[in-house]
Amino acid sequence: MRSFHPEKVPLPPDFAPLAIDPARPLDIEIGCGVGLHPLRYARANPERDLIAFERTSDKFEKFKGRLKTHPLLPNLRPVHGDAIAWITHGIPARSVDQYFLLYPNxxxxEGQRNLRFHEMPFFSQIKATLKPGGLFTVATxxxxxxxxxxxxxxxxxGFQLVSEEVLGSDFVARTHFExxxxxxxxACWNQVFSLAAPA
Structure with missing residues (x-):
């Protein structure tokens, strides 16, 4: 695996530090689409903060439109931009409790293998920002x-597999793709991995 060089990742346009409360659990969703999962998740987990990244403009605009029709969700922070750049420059080390990656491209x-999320050197940054015992959920x-x-x-x-299941037809879908x-x-697979605490 190639090394990741954060200094080579450009700052996101209009970058500003994200307001992160270290006293509250922090979850991050990468590629949240039109926002179905983050809206439901934030409403169901008011004690947790969720930052939801979406880089596609039309999807993000639909997400913002949906957000306006929902009750106030102070624990949800939608961000329009590239999650790789934002996480690299805006998320402190060992600050994230859980990542969600639901139905990535x-x-x-075979020639596109290096574009798959788990094949990217950037994944070392995901590890660096997760708390010991933090979770990474991926669905495909x-x-x-x-x-x-x-x-x-x-x-x-170096993650541990916590759970893996093929979702049944009675599963409450989290995204429009799902x-x-x-x-x-x-068949839809859902995998949850845990970052082991250092020995």
Whole structure:
């Protein structure tokens, strides 16, 4: 695995430090789409803070529109921008309790392997920002991605597999992709990994 060089990652446009309360649990969602999961999660977990990143402009605008129709959610911080840049420059070490990566682009072609999230050197930054015992949840509808993710997370990144399941049709969908896949009877894998505390 190549080394990650944070100094080579440009600052996000209009970058400003994120207000992070160290006294509250912090969760981060990478690629939250139009916001279905972050809105439900923030409402169900008012004691936890959630930063939800989405870089696609049209999806983020829909997310903001949905947010306006919901009750005040002071624990939800939507951010329009590249999660890699924001996490690199804006998230302190050992500050995150859990990451969510729900249905990322699987980049199925062999020549695209280095674009898969678990294959990126940036993942070392994810490790650095997680608290000991912190969680990383990934969901996918691609078997190869689930199998490859499990191997990489354990053997390369040093995580422990906490749980792995194929979601049933009665599972309450967290994203619009998940809702569509489950309605079609497609298999959806959900994996939860834990970052072991240093010995």
């Amino acid at each position: 699987p980049y199925p072609k 509808n691609e078997r190869f991605y689930a199998e490859e993710s499990k191997v990489r997370m354990i053997e390369t990144w 809702k569509k896949y489950l309605a079609r009877g497609l």
